[in-house]
Amino acid sequence: MVKTIASITFFFLFLTFNVAYSQDIEIKGAVYTEDGIALNGSILQIINQQDSIIHTFGRTDKEGKFSFLAPVDTGQFFLIAIYPKHTDVFIPFHVDDTFSGRDFGTIELPLNSVFLEEVVITAKGLMSVNGDTLEYNIGALKFEPNARIEDIINDLPGMQITRGGQIYSHGQIIERVLVDGEPFFGNDPTLVTKNIRADMVDKIQVYDDISENEKITGIVDSDRRKTIDVKLKEDKKSGMFGSAEGGYLNNYYNNVVMLNTFRGNRKIFGYGALSNTGKLGVGYKNMVANGSALGNQFDSSTGKFLGEGTPKVYSGGLSYSNIWNRKKLNTSVSISGMNVEGTKDIYELIDPDVNPLSNTRNTDFQRKSHNQSFRINYENEVASKIYLDLQVNHSKQTGFIYQDSYLKRIADNVVAVHSNQVNNSNGDDFTTSLNANWSKELSKKGRRISIGISPELKSSKMDNQIILETNNLGEENADHLEIAKQKLDYKINSNLVYSEPVFNGSLINSFENKNHSVSNAVNTTSNNLAYEDRFSGDHRYSYIENKLKSIYRRSIDKFSGEIGTAISFDRSLLKDIDTQISLKNDFIFFQPLVNLRYNISSTHRLEFRYSKNNIAPTLLQVQPITYSDDFINMYSGNKYLEPESVSKFYFNYYNFKLNKLRALNSEFEFNVKNNAVGYNINTLSEGNLISPVNIKKNIYSYTFHTTYGKEISKKKDYLWLPLDMKKELSYSYINSIENRIISTFIDLRPSFAFIKRGGIRFGLAAGPSYERIKYSENTDFNYEGFGIKGTGNVDIDLPLKFQLKQNFNYLYKPKYTFSNTSLNQLLWDASLTKLFGKNDNFTLELSVNDLLNKNTGLQRVYGNTGFTESRYSTIKRYFLLTIKFDINKMKG
Template sequence: MRIILLFILFLSIEYSYAQEYSIAGALKTKDGEAVSFASILIKDPENKVLVFKTSDSNGAFTLTIPKTTEANKLVLEINHLGYKKIHQDIKEGILDYEILMEKQAIDLSEVEIKSKPIIRSIGDTLSYNIDSFAKNEDRSINDVIKRLPGMEVNENGKIKFNGQDISNLYIDGDDLLDEKYALGTKTIPYNMVKDLEVLQNHQPLKVLRNKTLSDKVAINLVIKEEAKLKLSGQAKLGLGLPKQYDGELNSILFNKKYKMLNILKGNNIGKDLSSDSQPAGLLSSGTVGNPGLAKNRYYFNNSVSANANNLINYKNGLQLKVGINMLLDKNEMKYNSITNLYSTNDTIQYSEEQNINNHPFLTDINLNAQFNKEKYYFNNTLKLIYSKETSSSSLLSNEANMNQRLKNQVQSFSNELEYVPEFKNKNILHFNWHLSYSNQPQTLSIRPGINAAIFNEGIPFEAINQFAETPTLDNRVSIAYQLTKGRIKQSYQAGIVNEFQNLNSQLRFKQFDGSETSYQSDHDNDLNWNRNQFFVNGSYEYKKGALESVFSVPVILQRISYDDKSFNLDKSETQLLITPTLRIKYLTGSENYLSFNYKFSNETGNINNVFRGAILSNYRSLQANDADLQKQYKHNLNLDYNFRRSINMLFMNAGVNYVTTKSTTITSNIISNNISQTILLPLINHVNSFNIHGGISKYIFSLGATADLKASWGYTHFNQLFNNDLLPFNNISFMLNPSLEARLINRISINYSSIATWTTSKSETKNNIAILPDRQIQNLDQSIGLTYAPYKNTFLRVSGRHQLTKQPGTKNVNYFFADVNASYKIAKWRTDIELNLTNLANITSYETQSISANSSVYSSYQLRGRMAVLKFIFNL
């Protein structure tokens, strides 16, 4: 019996082993890149699927197969969008397979429609065919990008893809323009571009590709072969009424070795030619903000700019790049406002009427040398900036007349060196050194002397002169070592940061006898500031299947010291700061993912928080501090969902963001009808904000249209110390932004866009009674355009913009702007003729209303009136 039982057991074991066996393997490209999430099937001779599985994030797979047929009769079938299908015979005795996958462009659009839009996907690259989305009336590539499903372009030319900002814009793989890419998208003709590629999970350093995780999104413009062969460009000349001119000359060359985009522009029709805004200084000539209009409506200018961008690629891999930008401008603005500030027992009102004339001169030079190779990365970037601006204004504030003059100068130098080699063991070293110096001396002069009761013991005086500057030297050096092997990829970094600053200011009141006095015998600021940090950082990356995560723990030993002998101020502080971050991403499908981000910031203030001497930052704002170094503790949590169906041209995103901040100081505002005094006081302050947002972009095949919808809801709780009253506020805002661009019939197309916002400011209650009454405001801004092509190469476009503002207790603000553009292409002469008629209703003033915490502001701006410009565009 024992022998029989042992025999039966032996047979059962043998039978179980005979029933199944396993094979394993890996999917790779010829470049060694893993092919993740491919579909792997094992089929029998009758083409029936026996086993199904997907490869993991490293391209590996393991399959357990029931042994119902002979192994040499089974077939391994592998499918992946963007790669050729593979059929691999399974052979007896071979249990490990390494399979090479070959990339293949897949046309995801199989629907036949008139405009035939084409979108393709290869791995992490999504490619739009430009010709299939372009229209005959388009000029630059920027016009086409605006209508691509999933893409978003704001008025400044900044681009987003499915709600995420792009990190780089390449032209045939080269980053010619760096962060000033909007200059290129608005200049490069759309017919030079074959495809626009969206590079997801983009890693710009070749040595780090497939070795570290990235969530960046970049864009690459693929230039047509025929456009690479010769130098091209445009000459534009426009003249019009009243006394208008608009001119441009550009030259473009995009080939493999040499790329250039050089532009010379000049106009007085309201086009802003500045590619960068001036850095904010301590002083300003007033409180003027910009209206919610396109800048060419209110910008009275006379501008000339030159932009030279040139890049050379050498055979050894060296890339040299030079960027030179210059601007000479003269502009003016006429503005007036009424501001109401509310406290528990008073309402303070001040009015401001200002005519401002600015004369800026800006120039910056960028020199870059780079090797971007598979085995190492080297980059050195030198930036030089010099600008000078004089602003003068006549101002009437609460019946007090004055003239102001602000001189502003910026001098800046920076150099950044980065070296990233790969060692024989495949590990990575990362060295970075950044050195910079900047200064922005400013002088504000006001005549006649104002607020004598506050500044000069009630005695009239001639003028106020305020000078301020903060020269800054910044040095940052770091070195990191990255381990690229193992399930958890690790990186360890160490570095130092040195910051040296001196805040120097003098506030003087010139008397009628020629003498000068200071504010209430106050001393001048001569504040020395040193911040030194030593930091270490451990970063850990994990990826398995659909899950990836990045966790880093920077630990910073910081010492800050500052002193000003005039105020007997001599303080120093040493802190240990820990600022962890966590990013988790989970792929819920081949094109969808869920991401979670957390960041804790443990920050300290800067030199602007600790100076003791008074600074008159503008004619009615006096600032000083009476607190120790500010400390802030901030938690930032973000949850996002990103959804795509490229084959259907459907893109969706949604997110939730929560931020809570605790600060050891609060800004106290002491405000009268004539002046506001701002003091930083030691008082615990909490700010909490919560935001929900979402967006959808869809190409509607039946209409040949791109439709977009964005929405957001936000809540913020904060405190404001106003005239010694601590006022807690809750601000609630909602935004809805639909848009549509469609071709109605063969010769007519329409585009529509609107932004509707609802804002409510509520103060908290005491004894069930609101401290201040609630205030609400509603804004609607909608634009519509209609384009008609009556004949071949002839286009007529009529556009309108309607704006409506509603605020309880005030009169509604309502505007409608209308413009007309007519153009004709003379193909034989490679020439376009354009006629632009703007502001047909001749609206010359514009009113706005806004609310914020315990204030409401009414503003009025002078606008450019009706204009007509005839422009000739010669394609060279």
């Protein structure tokens, strides 16, 4: 097999160095007014007529001239010339195998004869569709002087933005937000929506953008991301703008500052946030992107902290970006940190039919973390394309946990084990990663080669001191443990991709090598020798994947598709360093792929996808060391664990009617897992030992999501009807006894967005949720019930530039047999604001969080091994007095 792989690699390298290089095929011309005046800075775009995907764009120079490379693919295209207050010009042209470039000569842009000033634009005039790009003409709308992009989105028909910054377009989730086609400090949409001023925006475009991999390699694939592109006005790209706010009252504080400077394509952006209110408005999604575990504790729909306890959070960053001569540079540095403390009570039931057990845990905790991140991204696209992306992250963590646990036998109401555990931990993580890629168009149109390498290195250290007192059926023990963990995680991925035009389509052949190696040493010292043996070990785990892949892609009229397969030769190796005993496994996987799409029109389509992939076990799953975070519920890996196989079937139907402002989006996904990883609980006398196992039966899940949206009045009021359904079959094991679990979830939440009238704007989204859990063995866990979820907002303009804003969040969960508790919770937030200043650039705000003081931390999990209910401390009612200042030094 090694010889075969080496031969194939040599073949690809031979192609790399022996295929003749192409001459750049150029498109050029000049843009003038009808009076013959050169239009400096005019935007030129080339888009595909079939799918409206932007292939390239550029600007004219001082003489109105432009030139850039022609599209790689064959087909029908538009050259679009755009300049403020002039009519856009579309010029169609065709690219085939004989295309050798084109000089468009002089392109004249007529001056618009009518301009709309301070008038209300109806939805039909506000929106337009070009291919599959939905465009909102923002430049003609009028907003408050200090309005932001989030205020724009709330007024656009079919658009919706949650308080946490998640954006929806006609029921579809927006995955990426760009500014003038470029990322804005990572992928945190709140840094765009809460920062950029409404009066700077000319247009907002919504479209399916190409994947990040296609942008890097230049080789077409079928992955698309729903994207918003905020186009700024040409005369608003020079100067400085930002905002600052400071809030404090009764030991609660929330402070945010953002500052931007623009000079053409050169942008500098900085922000900082300091808060203990749980409402970190910006930056938390970048925490996740930078490898921190902080960001995922914030809710995307509300922006609130949903984790356990009360947080103190800080976050800040500085970004610089520039574009020149077909080169792009993006750099950023950021810091973030969190200090969380609180209490948590857990009630858990484990298999009441086979061996009835209950586990009650009362916990006090404190966690601190500090994260630093640096990133530099560089692109150079001249004769060939070079892409470099370097990221460096450093994180430190400290933690304190006091836990009082009881493991009780339900049948005789006897406490089997009682433990008091105190954990003090210190951790230090360092990660560096590089993504480097070179690609080039070769002698024949559509023939392209790409070579990439992506190394990543992560080192982790963790020291843990544990004081443990246990009482096991009258036998008392006191133990002290010191645990030192040192982990080195190394990955290096490389790929070679070659695209060749074949039969009016493209044949893409690739070779990928993924090498993942982890070494983990755990050294435990204790007065209990049994603990030293159980909690110590030194292992190295390697997983190597060599994949050969071939895909054929073609478009015929309204139909496009790709079909292909991959064969993957995988090897896993687990080595015990102390005993020098190794366990090696070899696998061969076939991974077919089918993607089909039928475009009935540019806004009406059907799509089907099928893929089969394999997921390798992690070191945590295979390393046979017991982990000691909880001595009643201990965890140990399974060295015999094998990869699981996942087959996915996906269907999508999308239909959008601009003239009726109606959208229907339906998605259905069916997943089948073979050899899936599940868990087995062994109920021992000293506690429970949890280990992963391969499930030898197929498990499956169905997911259905549909959204219907429609304008319901001439005022642009909008209705959404979202329906979510999921059904899943899985298995778990307790003392090796199989337990089948079938779960069903249904959520219906109609949503109404009412545009402001008479100084009042409000919205409402509420509906029922249904849950059903059915177990084959522990049938006492079976559950069926209805709950209610709802959100709402009311904004009222008052005299003297006062404004009252209110947000409501309602949640009802019924009682459960074992916990006999329900949740009936209404959260009511309100704020009163007053505008000051010549341009209303000062705002004074008095706000209250959880006016009724009803916030309760509650989480229920109907898991594979039983039922768990957690109640934890969280942020309740507080008042805040905030002053905000809007900075605007933009030219124009």
